[in-house]
Amino acid sequence: MTPSQSAPAETPTPLPQTAAVRDKRxxxxxxxxxxxxxxxxxxxxxxxFRIFFGIILxxxxxxxxxxxxxxxxxxxxxxxxxxxMSLYWHSSYYFDLxxxxxxxxxxxxxxxxxxxxxxxxxxxxxxxxxxSWVTFLLLMSFGAHFQLNQNAGDNYLRLATxxxxxxxxxxxxxxxxxxxxxxxxxxxxxxxARLSAPWAQRLLQIQICIAYGHTWYSKMEGKMWNDGTAxxxxxxxxxxxxxxxxxxxxxxxxxMILTWGTLAIEFALFTFIWWRPARYxxxxxxxxxxxxxxxxxxxxxxxxxxxxxxLLFIYPEDLTRSWNWVKAKIRERFGEPYRLAFDGSCILCxxxxxxxxxLDIFGRIKPIDFTDKDNDAELTEAKLDRERAQKEILLQxxxxxxxxxxxxxxxxxxxxxxxWPLAPILFIxxxxxxxxxxxxxxxxxxxxxxxxxxxxxxxxxxx
Amino acid sequence: MTATIFKxxxxxxxxxxxxxxxxxxxxxxxxxxxxxxxDNALVHDSMRAQAQYEAALKxxxxxxxxxxxxxNAYAAALTSQQRFEEAAKxxxxxxxxxxxxxxxxxxxxxxxxxxxxxxxxxxxxxxxAALVCYDSVLKHDQQFLPANxxxxxxxxxxxxxxxxxxxxxxxxxxxxxNEFKTSRDYLEQALSMLEKNNQGNTAKASAxxxxxxxxxxxxxxxxxxxxxxxxxxxxxxSLNRVCREP
Numbered sequence: 202m203t204p205s206q207s208a209p210a211e212t213p214t215p216l217p218q219t220a221a222v223r224d225k226r227x228x229x230x231x232x233x234x235x236x237x238x239x240x241x242x243x244x245x246x247x248x249x250f251r252i253f254f255g256i257i258l259x260x261x262x263x264x265x266x267x268x269x270x271x272x273x274x275x276x277x278x279x280x281x282x283x284x285x286m287s288l289y290w291h292s293s294y295y296f297d298l299x300x301x302x303x304x305x306x307x308x309x310x311x312x313x314x315x316x317x318x319x320x321x322x323x324x325x326x327x328x329x330x331x332x333s334w335v336t337f338l339l340l341m342s343f344g345a346h347f348q349l350n351q352n353a354g355d356n357y358l359r360l361a362t363x364x365x366x367x368x369x370x371x372x373x374x375x376x377x378x379x380x381x382x383x384x385x386x387x388x389x390x391x392x393x394a395r396l397s398a399p400w401a402q403r404l405l406q407i408q409i410c411i412a413y414g415h416t417w418y419s420k421m422e423g424k425m426w427n428d429g430t431a432x433x434x435x436x437x438x439x440x441x442x443x444x445x446x447x448x449x450x451x452x453x454x455x456x457m458i459l460t461w462g463t464l465a466i467e468f469a470l471f472t473f474i475w476w477r478p479a480r481y482x483x484x485x486x487x488x489x490x491x492x493x494x495x496x497x498x499x500x501x502x503x504x505x506x507x508x509x510x511x512l513l514f515i516y517p518e519d520l521t522r523s524w525n526w527v528k529a530k531i532r533e534r535f536g537e538p539y540r541l542a543f544d545g546s547c548i549l550c551x552x553x554x555x556x557x558x559x560l561d562i563f564g565r566i567k568p569i570d571f572t573d574k575d576n577d578a579e580l581t582e583a584k585l586d587r588e589r590a591q592k593e594i595l596l597q598x599x600x601x602x603x604x605x606x607x608x609x610x611x612x613x614x615x616x617x618x619x620x621w622p623l624a625p626i627l628f629i630x631x632x633x634x635x636x637x638x639x640x641x642x643x644x645x646x647x648x649x650x651x652x653x654x655x656x657x658x659x660x661x662x663x664x
Numbered sequence: 665m666t667a668t669i670f671k672x673x674x675x676x677x678x679x680x681x682x683x684x685x686x687x688x689x690x691x692x693x694x695x696x697x698x699x700x701x702x703d704n705a706l707v708h709d710s711m712r713a714q715a716q717y718e719a720a721l722k723x724x725x726x727x728x729x730x731x732x733x734x735x736n737a738y739a740a741a742l743t744s745q746q747r748f749e750e751a752a753k754x755x756x757x758x759x760x761x762x763x764x765x766x767x768x769x770x771x772x773x774x775x776x777x778x779x780x781x782x783x784x785x786x787x788x789x790x791x792x793a794a795l796v797c798y799d800s801v802l803k804h805d806q807q808f809l810p811a812n813x814x815x816x817x818x819x820x821x822x823x824x825x826x827x828x829x830x831x832x833x834x835x836x837x838x839x840x841x842n843e844f845k846t847s848r849d850y851l852e853q854a855l856s857m858l859e860k861n862n863q864g865n866t867a868k869a870s871a872x873x874x875x876x877x878x879x880x881x882x883x884x885x886x887x888x889x890x891x892x893x894x895x896x897x898x899x900x901x902s903l904n905r906v907c908r909e910p
Contacts, residue, residue, distance in 0.1 A: 282693075283689075283693040283696065283697075284693070284697070286689065286690045286693040286694065287690075287693040287694045287696070287697030287698075288697065290690060291694070292694075294683050294686075294687070295686070296679060296682055296683065297682070297686055298682055300685075300686045300689055300690075301681070301682045301685035301686050334675070338678065
């Protein structure tokens with residue numbers, strides 16, 4: 202030690218500072234933790250997942266299970282429930298609603314159709330929370346009732362349904378949301394989906410990463426995965442083979458690339474997927490991997506349920522941007538949206554417009570409040586007959602003419618894909634006759650039904 | 665918060681109710697399975713038979729009949745469990761126990777024990793040992809039974825079959841043929857006795873004919889083989905038996 206240097210005893214103790222740094226780090230870590238699990242996020246990704254996932258569940262139930270239902274679950278099934286309990290359950294506890302009911306096929310069939318109905322409701326977003334729980338409990342029941350038709354894909358379906366039941370997946374793209382919207386004034390609430398803590402979505406994201414991590418680790422222990430020949434054998438596995446791999450692929454270097462590529466992709470799918478710059482590239486390779494497996498191997502639902510889960514990794518802003526791009530492309534192709542003039546002083550009209558706007562997912566209708574002075578210039582230019590607008594809702598056609606009342610609604614149903622199933626019915630003469638009458642009756646008394654509007658401006662209708 | 669707690673409690677209640685309602689059924693199913701399980705039943709049977717056999721062996725009183733009966737029961741239980749070596753050991757003991765029960769006359773119990781022992785050796789795929797047993801039974805039967813006794817036919821048929829099976833295991837063609845020839849001799853003797861006893865159209869004759877068919881076929885005597893086959897099929901048809909060519 203040179204004389205110019207301080208003796209250690211004289212230096213101020215660094216401990217408090219270190220502790221402060223450590224505290225800061227812990228605070229930062231906790232902040233990140235809380236942000237990851239609980240920072241309110243849009244439920245749109247989870248809602249999209251709910252819809253497509255529901256379709257996969259229905260496919261599984263109606264196409265894979267129903268044709269062999271008696272073989273699996275009937276009284277004379279391959280393994281009756283008593284044998285299932287004694288030979289497969291042993292002393293473990295399984296949730297099986299059918300086993301708790303009297304031993305009769307009608308209960309099992311009944312619960313199957315309850316499960317189908319609950320899944321349809323979950324997909325449509327009707328009583329989403331309850332229907333998701335019912336679906337989950339019944340999926341568990343049918344899984345336990347006959348364990349021999351279950352594979353990893355079924356386990357994943359159950360886990361994902363549980364996460365859906367825990368999430369707020371019904372807060373967007375759902376009938377629940379539409380019904381709730383009819384009771385709300387969009388001028389106060391806006392049209393954006395209710396934000397909520399995304400912890401259930403995070404659980405599902407982590408679940409799929411665990412699945413990839415586990416499969417990667419298991420493969421790394423396999424000799425053939427290490428010497429680069431595993432895919433050669435996997436695509437020739439008779440029980441699961443779908444389409445053969447083209448012969449020109451039958452070269453060792455190709456299989457080495459495919460084998461080690463699979464390991465690399467699966468590794469990335471639980472690591473680099475969390476790194477924002479790499480996320481979409483990793484997802485793209487994951488989709489390529491699953492589509493490749495889907496081509497070669499027949500693993501019902503498995504690949505699609507995994508690929509669908511990638512939806513949950515799309516950042517909300519990117520989802521919005523993508524959808525805006527779609528709407529812009531549609532506008533480019535089919536022209537500007539149709540003007541819909543409504544009475545902003547009537548609450549019934551406002552709620553109806555809110556409903557139409559929510560159903561109009563491609564933005565083909567542009568609602569304009571004719572009582573709002575900000576819209577005067579546009580409506581004058583569009584030659585709106587204000588007297589007529591006082592009596593009925595008006596939709597401007599491409600030629601500039603205005604369609605009124607029921608006919609306007611009917612035209613809206615043609616412009617809004619979600620209303621297409623309704624459109625043919627509205628063109629049936631007897632239906633249109635009575636609908637016209639009903640519309641006129643409601644329009645004449647519209648301010649008596651829900652009253653007049655508050656002072657909130659409705660000139661801006663944003664999504 | 666209250667609503668969330670209520671929902672959690674409701675879910676818990678559903679789980680508890682379903683698991684509670686399922687559990688008694690599950691217990692009953694497990695108990696029933698344990699009671700009716702075939703393997704368990706075999707184990708229980710053999711344990712019970714073993715206890716009875718050991719009790720009979722330990723008994724100080726003269727109880728040869730009981731020792732034979734319990735020994736047979738225990739060996740049969742072991743055979744059901746495919747424990748053939750242990751069964752063979754018991755039949756071996758039965759052989760010693762029954763030997764000398766009858767002097768200068770037909771010893772049925774000894775013959776039965778020998779037949780059982782031969783069966784155990786066959787189960788163990790030890791045809792030469794089975795052949796020794798069948799041979800000794802034949803000698804005993806020929807010594808003490810009438811010349812046309814059906815039990816001699818049985819012995820001839822068994823010995824014929826053993827020679828055929830031993831022949832099948834030989835790697836040299838000549839050795840194989842020699843065994844098949846011996847087999848054919850015994851089987852033809854058996855068939856001849858059946859015909860003399862007016863049993864030429866019975867199921868026993870059919871069995872011998874089928875054995876002869878196999879032996880002749882493997883001796884490349886196709887004409888004789890076909891003849892035996894046709895006769896065997898005719899008998900089977902007359903008995904309404906569906907027998908496929910081996």
